[in-house]
Amino acid sequence: MTDRIFPIHSFNLKFNEYLPFSFTQDFIYQSSGLKKHIEKRHPECLPYLPMIPDIIASPDYIGVNPNENVKSFELVKVLNENIQIGIKLDIKKNYLYVATLHTITDGKLQHGLKNGRLIKFDK
Numbered sequence: 001m002t003d004r005i006f007p008i009h010s011f012n013l014k015f016n017e018y019l020p021f022s023f024t025q026d027f028i029y030q031s032s033g034l035k036k037h038i039e040k041r042h043p044e045c046l047p048y049l050p051m052i053p054d055i056i057a058s059p060d061y062i063g064v065n066p067n068e069n070v071k072s073f074e075l076v077k078v079l080n081e082n083i084q085i086g087i088k089l090d091i092k093k094n095y096l097y098v099a100t101l102h103t104i105t106d107g108k109l110q111h112g113l114k115n116g117r118l119i120k121f122d123k
Helices: 013-018 034-041 043-057 106-115
Strands: 005-010 027-031 061-063 072-078 082-090 095-104 118-120
Touching: 005 043, 005 095, 013 061, 034 043, 034 095, 043 072, 043 082, 043 095, 061 106, 072 106, 082 106, 095 106, 106 118
Parallel strands: 027 095
Antiparallel strands: 005 027, 061 072, 061 118, 072 082, 082 095
């Protein structure tokens, strides 16, 4: 079975100002398989799944994971927990998609800010 993808939010071109590369895609997509990934890897984050469009629309922080081999970026929204989503570029089909959603600790957030991996996103 192949995962169905659907647009979850438009791509904010302002993100490109914070990234070491630029994207030209119009939308960010979500796969029907993302819920299964969250259930298996990050079950405590299931309540945040419906909030992905809001996180994309108004992130507090943006950054790049230096360990990723593909063009990707991270968005963090501070709610009652720090919610991080990873967005990757599907090179073969040329679309952006939400790859993961998980929480990060305050310490990890502060460390990311200190080492430059994360930057405050000015809305």
